[in-house]
Amino acid sequence: MNSLWFFIWVLNLGALRLISAQQSYDETGCDDVPFEPGSKYTCNTLMKSCQTYAVYRAQQNYQTISAISLLFDLNENDILQLNNITEPLQTLDAGREVLIPVICSCSVKHPLLSYRLEELKVATGDFGEASKIGKLVYRGRLNSSKVAIKQMGSREVRSVINILTKINHVNLARLLGVCYGRSEQNPTFLVFEFAERGSLRDQLSKYSRSFELEWGKRMRIAFDMAIGLHYIHHCITPSYVHMDISSENVLVTSDWRAKIANFKHAKRVTATEDGYSSTEIGGLVMCRKGCMAPELLRGMVSPKVDVFAFGVVLLELISARETTGEMLLRDSVGFLRGGESEEGCTEKLRSFMDPSLKGDYPVNEALFLALLAKACTEEDPFHRPTMNDIVKALSKMI
The missing domain is CATH 3.10.350 (Membrane-bound Lytic Murein Transglycosylase D; Chain A)
Structure with a gap:
């Protein structure tokens, strides 16, 4: 297994391609x-x-x-x-x-459009069940374009607007407009670009859909997620931690590109003297089961929280599984911790992979993603890679 660890860290160290060219923002001084x-x-x-x-x-x-x-x-x-x-x-x-x-x-910057409630009612068929695509989320059509319309509380709206009007990236779900509620009976709605294929979890949950998700598309989605997180961690000031990365919050477009969504729990972070960016958690943080980094229970948050959750999503991406009951998905790859022969490790990896792939994937790439996911989900955040490390490693595989 030492050779396998050497393989992944060589990729991390050897990937010298600059990633700044990947960012979708204006660098004019x-x-x-x-x-x-x-x-x-x-x-x-x-x-x-x-x-x-x-x-x-x-x-x-x-x-x-x-x-x-x-x-x-x-x-x-x-x-x-x-x-x-x-x-x-x-x-x-x-x-x-x-x-x-x-x-x-x-x-x-993209200015927000202001919508009237009547416009959103027409767009969604009066928020009928046929247009509902999630909890308090509706599909609609405004100005001939498909959109996703999400009902949110006023505090959440302020937080999301404050973040998404200041950042712009192709791998982050774009906020298009807002409809402010006039009272408690008329809540506020945010209007987002529409992702035709829904969430990554939607794609992985049904066999007929996951069959379409061939290996190359999965690698591309992994890279898109990494680029989006790298942007909010390393390319803007102040940096942000998403705090709720999960396969439900990764949207998939019609051309199989990934966009990170749901920034209502995102938090600003600042660097400390020892180089570890962290800040105290204010209020209850709701992370998906199995995606919560252990240090959150100690009341601390840093970009490594997103790295942990990214690792969990990687495991879902290659296996189509999700956390059930008390069995955490990261515990399913215990065979990568050592004690197995290289041949035995490969066989266990094959049994872990999504059966809808029908074995049609490069074993070395699957092993690479599994090892990367394991590194991301280390108990100690200091032992996890940064998103900068991850993007460099993944760029060698795309």
Whole structure:
């Protein structure tokens, strides 16, 4: 087994291809971009920002600076000063434009569309069962395009908007618009791009679907997931931890590309002196069974939490299995921990693989993904690779 471990770490060390070219964001420097209110460019290079703003139009339930500052998770005094308003509870006229200061990583920003509840009702057949594709998630059609419409609480909405309007990447589910609820009886809805094939778990759960998921597509999905996580861990400031990576939260497009979804539990992280990025958990974190990193029980979170969950999803991807009862999926690959001959290990790996593949996969690639998943799900987070290591390793296999 020592030779197998040597194989995976050689791949990690030997993959020298740069990954920055994979990122879908604008690298134009701040100095190259003239000031233009509402510009699509924002920048946080070296903790400095270009002078640009988003424009928000006041509407019911969000007609005071106090409410608007909570919506965007900003200091109300900053917004008051910027807009020459003195009272945070002053009621603004509907439609009044409010400048919102924006600080985020260099990116091409996509402004959110504002939808009326009536539009969403028409798009979904009045939120009927035929359009329902998940818990409080509906399929619809707006402006001739398919969309996914998700009902969310106001606090979750603020968090998701705060993150997804600041980042842009092809492997993250894109937020298109919002419909703010006017009361508790009319909740808020977020409108996302539609993933034709549903979640990765949908594809793996039915034999007829998993049969379509041939090996090359699985490798591509693994790489797409890694690239998306690498982006939020290493390519933006501040960095984010998704906190709820699972096969249910990985969406698959019509051309079999993966997009990470559901950022409602995502948290910002900062680097500590010892180089380990971490922050205290605020509130209850709901991770999928089998995907929760052990250190979460000690009240700490870091990018290695996502790495652990990524490893679990890799095991699902190659086996089509999922955690059931008290049996954790990572315990199913105990044969990789040593004590087996190379031949015995290969046979156990074959029995672990998704039977719908019918053996049509390179054994060395399957072994590589299984070993990578094992490394990702190590008990000690310091022993897990970073997403930077993972992307470098996977780039040699694609």
